[in-house]
Every structure is written in structure tokens, then in C-alpha cells.
Amino acid sequence: MDVLRQLRVFYRERLHFLILSIVCLAAATAVGLITPNLLRKLIDDVILPMKFGEVPLLALTVLAVVCVKACLQFAHGFFGGRLGNYLAYRLRNACYEKLQFLSFRYYDTAKTGDLMSRLTGDLEAIRHFIGFGFAQLLNVFFMVVFGSIMMLSLNWQLTLVTLVTMPFLAAVAFKFEGRIHPAFQEMRQALSELTTTVQENVTGVRTVKSFAREPYEVDKFSGRNERYKNNQIYAAELWSKFFPAMEFLACACVAILLGVGGTLVINKQMTLGELVAFFSLIWYIIAPVWGLGFHINNYTQSKASGERVLEVLNQWIDVQDKPEARELNSAEVKGHIVFDHVTFAYGNKVPAVTDIHFEAKPGSVIGFLGGTGSGKSTIIQLLMRAYDVDEGSIRLDGTDIRELGVRSLRSQIAAVFQETFLFSSSIRGNIAYGLNEVTMEEVIRAAKLAKAHDFIMEMPEGYDTVVGERGMGLSGGQKQRIAIARALLMNPRILILDDATSAVDMETEHEIQTGFQEVMHGRTTLIIAHRISSLRHADQIIVMDEGRIVQQGTHEELIGMPGAYRDVYRIQYADYLAKAAGGEHQ
CATH class of the missing domain: 3.40.50.300 (P-loop containing nucleotide triphosphate hydrolases)
Incomplete structure (x- = not known):
């Protein structure tokens, strides 16, 4: 999170947008917990006792819950979008301004394609995570906490038994983050080199064609494109190992719930409505933990991108004004x-x-x-x-x-x-x-x-x-x-x-x-x-x-002394000197 803390200066003035976005998303999550309770009431208090007259009221209640949740989700998206766009706007300006004042020493080694990649793709990844990804990642915590509290209120023994696989889910997710972050750093670097190759080729197209080096340029691009492809494949391999492990643990959790919960219902220790509500709530917890990999993916991308952008922003300016630097008066300059x-x-x-x-x-x-x-x-x-x-x-x-x-x-x-x-x-x-x-x-x-x-x-x-x-x-x-x-x-x-x-x-x-x-x-x-x-x-x-x-x-x-100048003069004026010498002999 150190990268995000360093970037905070660019969205600090709009921090209230982040807070409002998180509050709205947390409220939408809390409102969403009403639905499993309504489902439990539908089964235990309406369907089983056959009191179908209460169905319209339940239906209107569900509609009201959906509308409130939709409004809160809209507010989350609105405030998150405002925050992300404001951040991107300020970051773009700051990066471009920094590039204007960086010393020539920096540009001696900088690559145009790489800088373009940082100011576009990297900056967009940061915008998306700060605007939406951070709140979504925090919402995983809200959903797990709120869902666990609701499940504990229904049956704390079944809750403890059912959630036994949760620590393993979290452990797999964090292990995945430790391996996917370096992969995304490498991927970003490979993409910037690919962009640089295209930029240099387009800029120097006349040179390429005049030397008939099109095949060489194609091979060079193909090599860098293959590196980028291999990075993508490696990241996909990490994902292919992560998802099956997460799905296995999630399904094991559901299997435990159905086995133990079904036994409790048969033994009259739990109502059918409570089991159905429990089943809805377990997915309320599993889904965000399962999707933790996606949120970690966004986080690692934004972290890798943030490091690349901060590398530009934190670049030392070799030539800069002293605090007491004097301004010249044009009229007085000689x-x-x-x-x-x-x-x-x-x-x-x-x-x-x-x-x-x-x-x-x-x-x-x-x-x-x-x-x-x-x-x-x-x-x-x-x-x-x-x-x-x-x-x-x-x-x-x-x-x-x-x-x-x-x-x-x-x-x-x-x-x-x-x-x-x-x-x-x-x-x-x-x-x-x-x-x-x-x-x-x-x-x-x-x-x-x-x-x-x-x-x-x-x-x-x-x-x-x-x-x-x-x-x-x-x-x-x-x-x-x-x-x-x-x-x-x-x-x-x-x-x-x-x-x-x-x-x-x-x-x-x-x-x-x-x-x-x-x-x-x-x-x-x-x-x-x-x-x-x-x-x-x-x-x-x-x-x-x-x-x-x-x-x-x-x-x-x-001209009158031996040395490099007279040698250059004689070379450049050889014809003129020869003619002058010939005229003298005539």
C-alpha cells in the first residue's frame, strides 16, 4: 500500500469521494443481507404454513430492497468515477509537467514508447483501482464480516463448521498475490518495450525502408511481442492454478454446509428456511473471497503501474534553480x-x-x-x-x-x-x-x-x-x-x-x-x-x-599557422587553391 500512500497527494482534495464511495458500497452490501432473511421468512412463515396472502407484501419488500441497493450502487459508481477521473487528471498533468522540467541527462537514456506507456496504460490502471478497485477490495471485508454476523445469529455451530475452509481460501489468495505481482511488473515492462519498438519504427520508417531493413524490424518486433505473449501465458498459468484451488475450497465449504445443515434440518434442530438463508449467506461470503484473486489482480496491476509512474514523478532534476536564483532583465543583458x-x-x-x-x-x-x-x-x-x-x-x-x-x-x-x-x-x-x-x-x-x-x-x-x-x-x-x-x-x-x-x-x-x-x-x-x-x-x-x-x-x-584549421581549409578549398596556383604559373 506504500505506492497508494505516495499517490494520495493527488486525490487528497477529493478524499470525500472515496469515503462516500466506500460508505455507499458498504450500505449496499448491508442492504443486500435483507434478501436472505426475506427468503427465510418466505419459506418458514409463508410457504410451509401456506399463508400465501403475505406474498405480495414480501414481493414489494424485495422490490424496495432492490431499488435501494441499486441507488446505493449507483452512488458508489458515481463517486468512484469522480475520484478516479480527478486522480487521472492530476496525475497526467503532474507527469507531463515533470517531463517538461526533467534534465537532458534523463532524456539521454529515456525511451519515448516507454514514457507513452506510463502516461496511458499505467495511469489508467491506477485510475481504475483508486476509483473502484480499492472500494471493491474493502467490500470483500464488509461482505465477509456482515455475512458472518448474520450466519452466527442463525446458527453459530453451523457457521463455525461451514467456514472452516475460509482461512485456506485467504491463504491461497495471498500466496497468489505474491507471485502475480512480479509477473505483472514484467508484463508492464515488456509492453513498454513493445510500444517503444513501434514508436521507433514509425519515427524512423524512412531509414528502415532506405536500408531495406523491414525483415529485421519484423523479427525485432516479433521477438518482443513473443516476450509479452510469454508473460501473458505465465500469468494465465498462475490463474489456472489459482481458480481450481479456490473452487475446490469453496465447493468443500458448500458440501459441509449441505451435509451438516441437512442433518440439522432432519433432526429438527434447524428450520428449512434457515438452511436456505444459510445457503444464500455462504455464497455471500464465498463469492468475495473467491473473487479476491480478481481484486488482488487489479491491485497488483495498479501497484506495478504506480511504481512506474512514481519513478517518473520522483526522478531527480539535475539542473534546477537555486532558491536565490536571479532573474535576468532583458534590457540589461549584454x-x-x-x-x-x-x-x-x-x-x-x-x-x-x-x-x-x-x-x-x-x-x-x-x-x-x-x-x-x-x-x-x-x-x-x-x-x-x-x-x-x-x-x-x-x-x-x-x-x-x-x-x-x-x-x-x-x-x-x-x-x-x-x-x-x-x-x-x-x-x-x-x-x-x-x-x-x-x-x-x-x-x-x-x-x-x-x-x-x-x-x-x-x-x-x-x-x-x-x-x-x-x-x-x-x-x-x-x-x-x-x-x-x-x-x-x-x-x-x-x-x-x-x-x-x-x-x-x-x-x-x-x-x-x-x-x-x-x-x-x-x-x-x-x-x-x-x-x-x-x-x-x-x-x-x-x-x-x-x-x-x-x-x-x-x-x-x-591560416598562417600549421595545424588542423589550415588542413581543413586546404581540403575544402583544394580546387580553388589549385586554380589559383595554376593562374600564377601562367
């Missing part, structure tokens, strides 16, 4: 960035960057060049506080960014990444995503600066054209230009271009770079690029290798 001997490692503890030290003055343009894995993008992630540094510090206008509010810091930065992401929305909505209020004129101006306006106007509905999921239907270059427009519209103090023009041709890149000259003015700009042409006009170029700065200077300075 964009002076200093990396002061920064070292940082991801989860593998191998430093991604080591002893990084450089200064970006307000309004300057800093370029980064280096091979894959050299640490260029890590520097950008650290500046945006996707992660906190392990050693050293990063300062903005003289203040350590760890002393600033995360949202406040990021509101001063606009980034265009190499892997462009667009939402399933209109082009206008994607460009204006970073701002709450923006005019159409501002959207168009940003699109023109990004050289996106012309191709947008060629689309069927212009800026109102809805792009497919993740920008499907647009070319890589078109998506990248929309992303650039989105960043420019934010009017940031710090602009980050992480290989932002990699998906466009050289001519378009030149046009975009010309547009950048206007928007870069007065802003601190960090550019990561593989093309020298994107970096040569930077105020300072930093060359990185294996997480360290190996060269630093302007384009002219780096």
Missing part, C-alpha cells in the same frame, strides 16, 4: 560570455570537454570547428544549462549561470540545431513557437531573413500550411530555414547556430549568411560549422579536438 577552465563528463565519466577557456565579448561572433565528438555541441549544451559543469564555471555578464534562473537564462538564447524539429502545426505556428504574442509582419520578416519566405508563399496555404509530423513534407533545407526564422524571431541577446546551414546548398548558405550579418549585429553569436565559409568572418575561431581547444584565433591567423 551577452558577455566567459568559459573559465570548464570540464564536463556525461554519464560514462570520460570528459567530453576538458579545461575549456575562452571569452566571447558582447556582440562578437565566435566560431567552433572540429571533428565529430570533439566537444563543440557540448559547449553549447553547457551554455544553455542542459547540464551543469563538473569543474570551472560559465559566466554571463560576470554572473555564474548556475546563479541564474534556468528559464530566465534560456529566454536570452535562441538556438538553431543541426537536427531540426518542427511541430505538427502551421508554418506560422512553428516560426512563432518561441513567443506568446507575435504579429504576422514579424513572422514574415524573420522568414525573409532566413530566406524561407519565397518557398513558404509557394505552398497551398502559405504560412497557414500545416506541416506533417516532425516537418514531413518539407526538405531538410526548408525545415532548417524555418528553424532559423524561429530563432531570429525571438530577438535573442545570444544566438547559437549549431551547423544551422548544413542542409542547404552553398548559394542558399551565402544568402542566409548575408541575412545573418544584420541579425548578428549587437548580439553575441556562437557558430558551429564544418564549412570554413561559415566561420571565416568570425571574430574568433576555436578549433577543438577530443574535448580540448587546440587552436584559437581569427581566420587569417589560423
